[in-house]
Amino acid sequence: MTGHFLPGTDGVLFQRDRAWHPPADTPGYKSSTLRAPRHSLLSFGPTRSEMAGPTFGHERLGALDNDLIRNFSQDGGDAIGQRLVVYGQVLDENARPVPGTLVEFWQANAGGRYRHKKEGYVAALDPNFGGFGRAITDAQGFYHFRTVRPGAYPWPNGGNDWRPSHIHFSIFGHAFAQRLITQMYFEGDPMIWQCPIVGTIPDRAAIEQLIARLDRHNTTPMDALAYRFDIVLRGRRSTMFENRLEGN
């Protein structure tokens, strides 16, 4: 075991394997070069507002917040697309469930288009699809939501690069400074292995951990397919979080 005990706690700290996450500067993903740090990292303690500030949304979830098929409906109809249930468990480094944490998700519509004023892709907007929602993990750390499968979309990187179908995830933690952000992909999608952003991750097992598994057992009969996506917050098998490439 490579972990060591933290003084004053009964847990084990599992040191992160830094080969698991991609380097910040990966030229195949062009804009990473502009964002990558050019100086060594400095460490700051938490500020008072980070420690004592409010957490958002935990008590304010609406009945449709975890239903992207209906939560933006303009005419009472459902969003267009392959109907899905996406669910999973949020776990800590010791595979213990993390209850009561806010999980947010956002995605393109079935045609691969985001509802965003800077979105320029030619695919049509779906008037009944907003593309975002949120859920709170239950006592066993599970979240779930209904949505439609997002389409692949092109992006200006290498001239003809496409993002595979994916859903963006945020796990809020106890304060904004703890927020973790990642992306979920779909089992069996060949586009995953052609994506320059996915290609920045050197470890195939780390990529596999970002791929949700088709779960026939939890499909909604005559309605929706199910995909399972578990999220590990820390440790050697941490999910890759794109806003914490330096560690979390």
Ligand SMILES: [Fe+2]
């Ligand atoms: Fe995206």
